Amino acid sequence: MFQTTRYLKFGDCDPSGIAYFPSYLDHLVGVLEEFFATAGVPWPTLIQERRIGVPTVKLDLTFSKPGFHGDRLDFAVRLKRIGTSSMDLEHEVSANGALLWRADHRIVATSHDTHRACPxxxxxxxxxxxYLETQDA
Known part of the structure; x- marks a missing residue:
């Protein structure tokens, strides 16, 4: 499991101080980029030199509680599966020990030359x- 932290800033929230959900997706992309870098696969190298992208092809979010301006968001990223060209991730995002939202996320390696999936x-x-989590039998 990969873990990191982000903070909900003023610009991430609506006028009432509650997190505006599209800002969560912005944070999610930053967390994914950090996860790749921590694994030794920095996006600038992946994208610019190796010409491989990692677009999202599936993202299923479930919101449990609102986040508020100033909250520390604790991200837990679990790698559930690595396919030939895809990767399935599970994200859990908490603040103050309470789950705010979770997501099932599939990304796919794609060639910047062909714009098609690649291994x-x-x-x-x-x-x-x-990082791959094994399933107990």
Whole structure:
């Protein structure tokens, strides 16, 4: 599992101080970029040099409680599956020990040259293997 923290800023919230849900997605992209960098796969190298993108093809969010301006958001990212070209992630976002929202997320490796799915290169797959959560039998 990968964990990191973000804070809800004034610009992330509506006039009542409650998190504006699209701002959560902005944070989610930043967390995903940080996760890749921590695994040794920084996006500038992936995108500019290797010409591989990681677009989202599925994102299912469930909101449990509102977040408020100033909240510390604790992100937990679990890698559930690595396919030939896809990766399934589970995100849980909490503040003050309470779950705010969770998401099931699928990204796909794509070639910037063909704009089609491409297999994860072996070194990238290997970089993520330590994060892959195993299923108990």
């Amino acid at each position: 994860w290169p072996d070194d990238i797959r290997s970089a993520f293997m330590p």
